Amino acid sequence: MNTQTIITKDELLQHWLAHHNLTRKTIEKFPEKELFEFSIGGMRPFAELAKEIMAVDTPGLKEIITGEKTEFVNDKSITTKETLLKKWDEDTPLISEYFSKLPVNRLHEKFKLFGMYELTILNHVFYFIDNEIHHRAQGYVYLRALGIEPPFFWDRF
Amino acid sequence: MNTQTIITKDELLQHWLAHHNLTRKTIEKFPEKELFEFSIGGMRPFAELAKEIMAVDTPGLKEIITGEKTEFVNDKSITTKETLLKKWDEDTPLISEYFSKLPVNRLHEKFKLFGMYELTILNHVFYFIDNEIHHRAQGYVYLRALGIEPPFFWDRF
Numbered sequence: 001m002n003t004q005t006i007i008t009k010d011e012l013l014q015h016w017l018a019h020h021n022l023t024r025k026t027i028e029k030f031p032e033k034e035l036f037e038f039s040i041g042g043m044r045p046f047a048e049l050a051k052e053i054m055a056v057d058t059p060g061l062k063e064i065i066t067g068e069k070t071e072f073v074n075d076k077s078i079t080t081k082e083t084l085l086k087k088w089d090e091d092t093p094l095i096s097e098y099f100s101k102l103p104v105n106r107l108h109e110k111f112k113l114f115g116m117y118e119l120t121i122l123n124h125v126f127y128f129i130d131n132e133i134h135h136r137a138q139g140y141v142y143l144r145a146l147g148i149e150p151p152f153f154w155d156r157f
Numbered sequence: 158m159n160t161q162t163i164i165t166k167d168e169l170l171q172h173w174l175a176h177h178n179l180t181r182k183t184i185e186k187f188p189e190k191e192l193f194e195f196s197i198g199g200m201r202p203f204a205e206l207a208k209e210i211m212a213v214d215t216p217g218l219k220e221i222i223t224g225e226k227t228e229f230v231n232d233k234s235i236t237t238k239e240t241l242l243k244k245w246d247e248d249t250p251l252i253s254e255y256f257s258k259l260p261v262n263r264l265h266e267k268f269k270l271f272g273m274y275e276l277t278i279l280n281h282v283f284y285f286i287d288n289e290i291h292h293r294a295q296g297y298v299y300l301r302a303l304g305i306e307p308p309f310f311w312d313r314f
Contacts, residue, residue: 005162005163005164005165005166006162006164006165006166006169006261006264006279007162007163007164007169007279008162008163009162009163011279012163012164015283019287040197040298040301040302041298041300041301041302041303041304042301043298043301104163107163117311122163122164122168126172127311130176130290131310133287133290133291133294134290134291134293134294134297134310135294136291136294137290137291137292137293137294137295138294138295138297138298140291140295141197141198141200141295141298141299142298143198144197144198144199144200145197145198146198147198153288153291154274154284
């Protein structure tokens with residue numbers, strides 16, 4: 001097993017923020033109506049997937065840092081593209097703020113998040129990022145099905 | 158900027174291999190015909206997305222390690238689910254083998270891969286993993302559209 005550390009805390013944050021920026025561009029590509037209504041195979045519309053990303057990211061980090069139990073719920077009050085993007089832009093700096101407060105020596109500690117998911121804190125962070133890539137990619141298929149070109153996948157470096 | 162290193166080389170490899178295992182499960186869920194033919198919005202069928210993952214992973218790592226220029230091409234000879242999974246299983250241990258040969262002190266070196274993409278080697282590795290999550294998620298939408306339940310996203314820990 002190779003235990004040399006290779007990624008700094010700041011590199012992981014920048015990687016996350018770049019993905020977060022690409023997801024924002026993906027939201028922007030959707031027409032208002034399709035953002036909240038279009039779906040394939042019984043899946044949730046992209047607005048609900050984006051809200052799930054927001055329900056995980058900052059509440060998840062906050063719970064890990066403060067230990068205060070948080071509920072894992074999508075924000076039902078968001079019903080327009082404008083308010084969705086507004087909340088997105090309010091949350092984005094909080095990712096940096098909370099992440100900066102995460103002590104490196106706690107990263108391999110197991111933590112039960114939202115009363116349900118027990119993983120190491122590092123694996124929670126990976127999960128937040130992977131979950132965002134996963135749901136955004138589903139948004140790409142929705143866009144293609146709607147005849148809309150998604151943002152370039154590499155347009156985040 | 159926080160420059161404390163937080164992820165070991167082995168942790169990143171295990172993270173990648175867990176995703177790779179989940180992608181294999183996703184391939185398995187497809188019926189033979191739909192794997193090679195079903196698509197949405199003019200996108201490639203899932204077999205082609207899986208072949209792209211294979212065209213990137215081990216050839217990419219190999220080029221980074223050896224410096225020998227490699228072509229970025231999908232394997233046209235793979236036309237059945239059985240041969241796709243066979244190649245997948247042959248390639249998987251090569252990810253570990255090549256990754257173990259990647260010197261940690263080269264990770265922040267810029268490298269032009271497949272004669273096209275210039276990123277740091279660490280960002281290439283992130284790209285390999287992210288690209289796999291991205292395309293697999295598109296396979297999830299195909300499966301849902303076909304009325305097939307995809308594997309659980311967390312079924313890799």
